[in-house]
Each structure stands twice: as structure tokens, then as C-alpha cells.
Amino acid sequence: MGADRGKRGRGRPVRATAYVGIGAVLLAGCASMPDSGDMRDVESTPRQDAQVRVFALPPAEDAEPREIVQGFLEALTSDDLNYATARKYLTGDALKNWKPGESTTVLAEAPTPYTQVTGERPQTDEYRYELSGKKVALVDGQHAYTPVGGEYRRTVHLTRVKDTQQWRIDQLPPGVVLGRSDFERNYKSINKYYFTSAAQSGEPGTVADPVYVRSQVDPVTQVVRDLLKGPTSWLNPVARTSFPSGTALRKGTGPLTPDDQNRLVVPLNKKADRVSESRCEEMAAQLLFTLQDYMPTGVDEVELQGSTGAQLCVLGEGQADIIASHGFGKSAEYEYFIDGEHKLVRLPERNTVTTPTAVPGALGEGEKQLRSAAVSRGEDRAAGVSLDGSELYVSPLTADGALGDPALSSAGATAKDRLTTPSWDGRGDLWVADRDPRNPRLLVLADGMGEPLEVRTPGLNGRIEAVRVAADGVRVALILEDEGERALYIGRIERDADADGTTVSIVELRSVTPDLEDVTAMSWAGDSQLVVVGRESGGVQQMRYVRVDGSPAPGAGPSALTGVEEIAASEDESQPLVAHSADGIVRLSPGAQWQTVVKEGTAPVYPG
Structure with missing residues (x-):
């Protein structure tokens, strides 16, 4: 698990494509x-x-x-x-x-x-x-x-x-x-890839479903068999597969191995014989996404065959990305944070420039002092929380973008009892938690501007201190505080619509940091991976990568950093980590050391 796609900068080591032991x-x-x-x-x-x-x-x-x-x-x-x-x-x-x-x-x-x-x-x-x-x-x-x-x-x-x-x-x-x-x-962790159900995430996209396979025992065949069986129980309610029910490898199929052209032939049983061309291509896309996660440079093309050996369809890597939005999509153009004057500023992501510039529009002009912000995944809108945490504003990132009235207000008695940093999901909805002890709520604003809808949270114990929604729109990471301890949980987002409207729920929360008693910051850092700041009982602060199933990511975590208060990662692992620490806003590029960007600044974020 760190089982995320290629272009690896922060996560797991790239896996070898040879499977014969030396x-x-x-x-x-x-x-x-x-x-x-x-x-x-x-x-x-x-x-x-x-x-x-x-x-x-x-x-x-x-x-x-x-x-x-x-x-x-x-x-x-x-x-x-x-x-x-x-x-x-x-x-x-x-x-x-x-x-x-x-x-x-x-x-x-x-x-x-x-x-x-x-x-x-x-x-x-x-x-x-x-x-x-x-x-x-x-x-x-x-x-x-x-x-x-x-x-x-x-x-x-x-x-x-x-x-x-x-x-x-x-x-x-x-x-x-x-x-x-x-x-x-x-054992090695891999991401199986399925499609998010339309009711849950709007446009078709993929969602990672991490599993473990025995790494030296015919791993490619194991990966394919696991994918054909469908999503795991936890993910199944919000994911779908294009493989017809009962689809399996054709009886007698031997070990599956890509040829010297990185082409993999997958023979299926009769359950797949009558699929349409478009559905077959969706099936092949799932296989490509999954196998490229396991062996990033090992499979460029997949051919599906039916029960008689006839070709059903062929799909290459370039075509698969057209089938559905997958992974982190396009890289972020900017890194964002709140500067010393409490304005939203940004830095070009792929540039050595370390002088931030104000974002276009009201949130960059200082009309309202901010303590945190979230930028939409398209980088065309931003949501900002006022300095005292009582108000949430949403504004376009354009030169003529106006501030308008607050989209949401909190009546919490103190700043710590008011609004958390907001988060945009993959369908363009905006999430934020109100920590008012008299009326604690998790809220979602449709398209970032709708009437705030209270999210149902059955089984949630404690108060939400931070919320981050995954790009797929069907998983959410929450830091929950309960009796003085703060832990990281992953929940499944379910949406149900009827004549009375839409109901949004967070269900089956599961802890992914059981050995940490105090989690202070976190961010998504890949399709099924997060970067977490916390400490064990009696220990010192540490930063590590964890997978959404609670298993540790392989390799060492980010290098040590003093006094980390906030952390931001992109789903694109080739982009640097950004943190708010005792040294100000700092950045960690792949293969480098932490570097100070500015001395005065807080609340670093990537789009999302």
C-alpha cells in the first residue's frame, strides 16, 4: 500500500518488473x-x-x-x-x-x-x-x-x-x-481500481481499493484474480466494476506475464463473452490502472480474450485515461498558504521562485483576514475561514472575484470551537466542520455555494478537528478528538437521493493510526496514502506515511522537521511536501532536504 501510481517522489519505492528470483x-x-x-x-x-x-x-x-x-x-x-x-x-x-x-x-x-x-x-x-x-x-x-x-x-x-x-x-x-x-x-500492497458509482461522485472516476498479495507467488495472476472478484466489502457500497458478475480467468489459464512489448493478454471465461466494446474498454482500463500500480513500467497494453480465445478488445495506456478520470489527474499549478498579513497567496509549484504572490480576487486582497483556506481542484475558486474562525467565504480566483456574504457562520465561543480548514472533493463540493460544542456539525456545500447540508455521522465518537476529502469523493479522512486523544480515521461517503432531497453520510469509520495517541495534522498524499504528523504514547512528534487501510507505507517517512503544525501534500507524489513549522513555511522536494520558503505564513494547502 503507499500503493500509488508511478512518478514516485515521496511514497513507496518503485517495484521491480522482473518476477524471477535471483x-x-x-x-x-x-x-x-x-x-x-x-x-x-x-x-x-x-x-x-x-x-x-x-x-x-x-x-x-x-x-x-x-x-x-x-x-x-x-x-x-x-x-x-x-x-x-x-x-x-x-x-x-x-x-x-x-x-x-x-x-x-x-x-x-x-x-x-x-x-x-x-x-x-x-x-x-x-x-x-x-x-x-x-x-x-x-x-x-x-x-x-x-x-x-x-x-x-x-x-x-x-x-x-x-x-x-x-x-x-x-x-x-x-x-x-x-x-x-x-x-x-x-506480501506487497497494491491498489485495485474500480469506478466510483455515479450516485456518489458525479462523473465517472476511479477509486483505489488496497489489498495485499504474496509478492513472489505468481503476483500478476493474483492481482488480476483479485480485481475480477470485485471491490472489498468496505468499499463496495460506493464503487462499481465493469466486469460482469462471475467473470474469472478462463479455466486452465497459466501464469500471466507481460510480453517483451509490455502487452498482457488476459483470457476470461464466458461471462465476459457478450460485453459491448465500450464496457470491454472499461474492463481493460481497470486492469491497466491496477497493473500499472503494481508494476509502473511493466504493462502498456492489455488485450482481453473471451472463452473461445477470440479477442474482445485491446486498450493502451494513453486510451485508458480517456475512459475515466484517474489518480491525481493534472498536477497542481500552485502551492497555497496564508501569509503574514493573513491573505491567501500562492507559489508556482514547478518553479524555484520563493516569493509568493497574492491570489487574484478578494481572498488575496486582504479584504477579510484569513486563518485557513482551501482551493478547488480546478484552482478557479477558493474558500477561506476568517481569522477568528467564525465565518466561511467562497470566492472566485479571478481579478474581479468578489467576497460576498459568508457562506457559513459558527457561533462557537472561542476560535478553537469554530470552523476547521475546509476541503473540496472531486465533484466540486465543499466540506467543513463546525466545532461548536453546543452544536458540533460536519457540513457540505454543494458546488461550494449551496445551502449547507449537515452530514450524518453514525458511529462517530469525539469532535472533528480536521477534515480532508479524497479526490475520488467517496472517502474522507478525519482527525477526531476524544477524551484528550486525537486519532486519524477514514470514513466512506455515501449519498442517497429521494423526493425529499439528498442525504450525505459518513459510515464505517476505521482508525488508521492505532499506535498514535496524538495526531495533529494530516493530508492525502496519493490514491490510498496519507502523510500524518503525530506522536506515540510518551514519544516525540514524528511524520510518517500511512495507507488508508492502516498499514504502514514502506521505506522511511519524510525527514525530521521541528514543530510541525500543519502539513500539505499533493496526490501527485512528484510534487513537494509543504509544511508550517517552527521555521515558517517550508518545502520538501523529492530527494532534497527541507527548505524555508517564508518565515511568516500558516495553513499550507494544495488544491483539494
Whole structure:
């Protein structure tokens, strides 16, 4: 996850397009367990280079029960297709019913086995071990990641097989369990791409749906299969796929690999045989967007084939962007912030100029002093919050743009109890929270100028301190304060229209920074990634990238910066981070260090 498209400046490292390992590492499943003495912790497999393949060894002849447990756990960390070697440690119902794809439980360290119950007879034919550890996350059957906490305690039961007199596991926990370091080596996050439903976002656009796949086990085929299955449960209510229900790869399809021209042929079953040309191109666009996220320079063209092998359609990279708006679209022309005179100013994004100029129109003329602002994604309008936080103004960014009356007012007793920094979504609606303790509300103004509509927020606990809507218009990031702690949540935006009007709701909020007790600033930084400023319990302030599913982005976060109060990132990761810190307005370009832009300034923003 940092699983966002190419042109990478801030996010994850660009993935290699070669999928054949340069070597292999064998996991000695039985070598580390002695016949006597204390049970030892299962060592987590050291992190390997991305090209190294890791394989497990089958059970040794006459292996002791503890060696079988150790070998099985190590086999779970291998790159073995369909866990064929791990299955050799199983017998009976465990062998018949075990489904490794059902779930993956991620622990802080590799699971620790110890004897819970042994046989009561001297020559027992059964053993039972309890696996334990601290839970970090769960990857479900849809390959969606969810942070979890608490203790992990599950039982593994072994029996002596009558015919061979060999020890094997006949009862075991569901799915796969492994330590965090093995998970990070074995699995990679990707964005599947679907279309936002028209009712939710207006014009067709794409929305990222992050999942984890095993990175060394036929990854391209895994990615395609996951995409064909449709959106994950959390995203499904606001997303759609153009693949007909039941569409899958044609039976007998082998591993999918782009050819030397970066062209990928995808054979589908009969469910796709009767699709129209336009729908087929939408299907191909979804595949291109998804595969280019996983391997940015690896697929330039997709050919879809039907159940008989006949060509359904062909779509190239240039054509895919015509099908629907995708990703960050065009790069921002400017970075914006509030200067020392409380006016909205801007800097050319691709220019070394560090002298800001006032935006055209009333918000740049100082007619009303501002403390924060938001610029529409088309950079033709801006919304500004007055210096005391009580009023919201919306004005065109043109020379003759007038200020007009406030679009919204707050009756909060203090500045901290009034309006938050506003945010524009991808359909041109304007969002802002009123923090008045007597009447806390999340509001949306249709097209930035409609009557403020109160957003329903079932399940929301605490007060909204910050709101940022994603470019797709169907996901929102909120900083919520509850009992003195501030945490970052992602919610799904649902819109329902009937004869009485439109209802907008934020549903299924989920925490994406469970280890941070104080989140002070955040910004979208890609299709499924945010940059966050906060601190852990008893820790110091830090800045990091996190994905919308709560998983950490790979690699190091932004370099350290003192006293960060606000942060702004573009969905285009090639554009620099901008922050308000103890040094004023500062900027961090890819591959560079933080540089001061101006000493006096606050509230940096990109369009959105």
C-alpha cells in the first residue's frame, strides 16, 4: 500500500518488473528443534531482498512433534505455491479442510509455541501446542488489511499417523499466522481500481481499493484474480466494476506475464463473452490502472480474450485515461498558504521562485483576514475561514472575484470551537466542520455555494478537528478528538437521493493510526496514502506515511522537521511536501532536504 501510481517522489519505492528470483533460500523446517531441552521461540525469517525466493523443507523422517510445529510455521513464511510444503506437515481433517487463503494473522514477532497439553500415557500418540504472540493485523479472505491488537493464543494438535508412525498436525488454527517481518517480506500492497458509482461522485472516476498479495507467488495472476472478484466489502457500497458478475480467468489459464512489448493478454471465461466494446474498454482500463500500480513500467497494453480465445478488445495506456478520470489527474499549478498579513497567496509549484504572490480576487486582497483556506481542484475558486474562525467565504480566483456574504457562520465561543480548514472533493463540493460544542456539525456545500447540508455521522465518537476529502469523493479522512486523544480515521461517503432531497453520510469509520495517541495534522498524499504528523504514547512528534487501510507505507517517512503544525501534500507524489513549522513555511522536494520558503505564513494547502 503507499500503493500509488508511478512518478514516485515521496511514497513507496518503485517495484521491480522482473518476477524471477535471483536465488533461493531453504528453510530448514526441523534443524532448529532439539529432541530434548526447553522449547525455543520460532525465529522470524530475516528480511530478504525482494528478488530472493524462499522455500521450505518437508518434514524430516521421524521428526519429533516440536520439530513438526516448527517446520510448519516456517513453511508458512515460504514462497511455496499453494503452500504445498506446509501441507506435508498435515494429516486428517487439517489436510482436507485447511484454507490458507481464508485469513492471514500478522503478529509482532513470529508465533511462539509452547506445550500446553501432552499425552497422559508414557507412549502418547498425541501432543498439543499453543501458539502465542501479540496481534498486529489481520488480512481477510478478500486480502484486505485491518490493524488489530490483543493477544494471539491458538492451539495446534498433533497425532501419530498409524500407517507411517510419523507425527503430523491434525488440528490447527484457520488461515496463516506469521510474524511482521515475514509478512513484510512475503506480501506487497497494491491498489485495485474500480469506478466510483455515479450516485456518489458525479462523473465517472476511479477509486483505489488496497489489498495485499504474496509478492513472489505468481503476483500478476493474483492481482488480476483479485480485481475480477470485485471491490472489498468496505468499499463496495460506493464503487462499481465493469466486469460482469462471475467473470474469472478462463479455466486452465497459466501464469500471466507481460510480453517483451509490455502487452498482457488476459483470457476470461464466458461471462465476459457478450460485453459491448465500450464496457470491454472499461474492463481493460481497470486492469491497466491496477497493473500499472503494481508494476509502473511493466504493462502498456492489455488485450482481453473471451472463452473461445477470440479477442474482445485491446486498450493502451494513453486510451485508458480517456475512459475515466484517474489518480491525481493534472498536477497542481500552485502551492497555497496564508501569509503574514493573513491573505491567501500562492507559489508556482514547478518553479524555484520563493516569493509568493497574492491570489487574484478578494481572498488575496486582504479584504477579510484569513486563518485557513482551501482551493478547488480546478484552482478557479477558493474558500477561506476568517481569522477568528467564525465565518466561511467562497470566492472566485479571478481579478474581479468578489467576497460576498459568508457562506457559513459558527457561533462557537472561542476560535478553537469554530470552523476547521475546509476541503473540496472531486465533484466540486465543499466540506467543513463546525466545532461548536453546543452544536458540533460536519457540513457540505454543494458546488461550494449551496445551502449547507449537515452530514450524518453514525458511529462517530469525539469532535472533528480536521477534515480532508479524497479526490475520488467517496472517502474522507478525519482527525477526531476524544477524551484528550486525537486519532486519524477514514470514513466512506455515501449519498442517497429521494423526493425529499439528498442525504450525505459518513459510515464505517476505521482508525488508521492505532499506535498514535496524538495526531495533529494530516493530508492525502496519493490514491490510498496519507502523510500524518503525530506522536506515540510518551514519544516525540514524528511524520510518517500511512495507507488508508492502516498499514504502514514502506521505506522511511519524510525527514525530521521541528514543530510541525500543519502539513500539505499533493496526490501527485512528484510534487513537494509543504509544511508550517517552527521555521515558517517550508518545502520538501523529492530527494532534497527541507527548505524555508517564508518565515511568516500558516495553513499550507494544495488544491483539494
